[in-house]
Amino acid sequence: MSLLVVGTVAFDAIETPFGKVDKITGGSGNYICHSAGHFTNEMQLVSVIGDDFDQKELEYLQSIGTDIEGVQVKKGEKSFFWSGKYHMDLNRRDTLVTDLNVLADFNPVLPESYKKAEFLIVGNIDPNLQAKVISQMLERPKLIALDTMNFWMDIAQDALDIVLKMVDLLIVNEEEARQLSKEYSLVKAADVIRKKGPKYLIIKKGEHGALLFHENRVFFAPALPLEDVFDPTGAGDTFAGGFMGYLASTRDLSFENMKRAVIYGSAMASFCVEKFGAQRLKEVSRQEIEDRVQVFIDLVDFDIILQQA
């Protein structure tokens, strides 16, 4: 039931209408592990950091079951740094700084013990690197999930098309799904994208929930209407981490179980936004997660006995 996670581990500086932090731990790989760690303790992380990184944070990742043999530490170099500022409505943000640092020449190499992982999620990095990671696997994982973003569609569409053929599941947001498919309707977009390779597709709609497509089926998971969103950073990766962690722990790839994984992922994302960075993910208990899932159940529950016309 091992879950191989490829993604960034970074420093973030974030400003929201509710406050500001100068240097906290972020990155897709970091959020995914923080979230998945609530479901599985057999994670393997591939990433790169500078020697400025906080040792305590690495120890925390280990404490929740993350093997960090695949985390390269570059002596004398700085970790990836991102800084952003959110608008009042929190749906829009301006990137203030992107210092790639160690990420600029990241060459992901899988340790031998990682090469038979059963579940693989490849976070948003250069699609050439994503393909390179997948190619190193000795056995085909049960499920390979991929994240990407508009940036790569703009500058590396060919490489992205290649990696799309190698994966089972693509996780993107609405805007990315539309750009990738050149279709406005998400139903049509889902058809076009799945013809490119992935047989499963998740379209994240932020505060409006998420859609899971597979064959001729579609599942809609709501987002929780929240009183306060404190910091949306990492919510998408936290969703993906909860989704993959749940699947890895249950090892059941039926559509019914994928739907459950989407709900658990959504629940984890709803915690993530309550505090800066991954702080809330460190604190939340399994009971709180189950209670939050109950809120999702109640939110969409209705009972109609259809009439025969």
Added chain:
Amino acid sequence: MSLLVVGTVAFDAIETPFGKVDKITGGSGNYICHSAGHFTNEMQLVSVIGDDFDQKELEYLQSIGTDIEGVQVKKGEKSFFWSGKYHMDLNRRDTLVTDLNVLADFNPVLPESYKKAEFLIVGNIDPNLQAKVISQMLERPKLIALDTMNFWMDIAQDALDIVLKMVDLLIVNEEEARQLSKEYSLVKAADVIRKKGPKYLIIKKGEHGALLFHENRVFFAPALPLEDVFDPTGAGDTFAGGFMGYLASTRDLSFENMKRAVIYGSAMASFCVEKFGAQRLKEVSRQEIEDRVQVFIDLVDFDIILQQA
């Protein structure tokens, strides 16, 4: 189980990326009756038209159970006319023409036989007129629903505040809820708005579904992910009509039944957008409606057995 509907009956000219119509029947009262008529045949309509209006359309409304005694016909005057053009994404539209015509000095008067209606929905008109209509009722309806829009918040907030105290349910979209409450979070917006009067609140989120708030409960109804949206005009009124028609036919104001009404309203709206104007609402059968509701059931269905931590 009579349903009193106050709203416009008008001509619309509509252009969408998929086609164009010069003069079709529209207006909130028209859409509400077309939709509610699938659930009840005891509707009473209050509106105003010119003598240019299409007699066949009035006969159609009568054929589905609409009493049109309250529809004033102004000799020598023209019916309300609206013209709009939708952008490619169909979420944005430009109003090209608004000719108030007969609506400019509309003075809604309820026929005696209307004054004991059990259900009342007051469409989007001047809040002063909305209050005037409600004041004419001889008996308090079981449920009074109100629609409004940003325009009235800009120019008639005081009158709107008065009418809000007179109603049970307000139906608005996200943007309107935010403007009315001055809160971005819809949860906070719902609290503020319900303190203004209505104990129920529906926030329509268009292609993202709808939220129903009552006391400490919230229900989220998804919108159907549609392959094609042909013409969104009237979808909101069609939702409201299906919602009120279902309630009027079942006469059950429990939260459970309100949730069902939201689903039936959403199903009706999903038909409305398939063709220009109210055309699809004229054609759709009860069996098609039930089948569509089944799609909503399947769309959000999941089954999680919560673990005890």
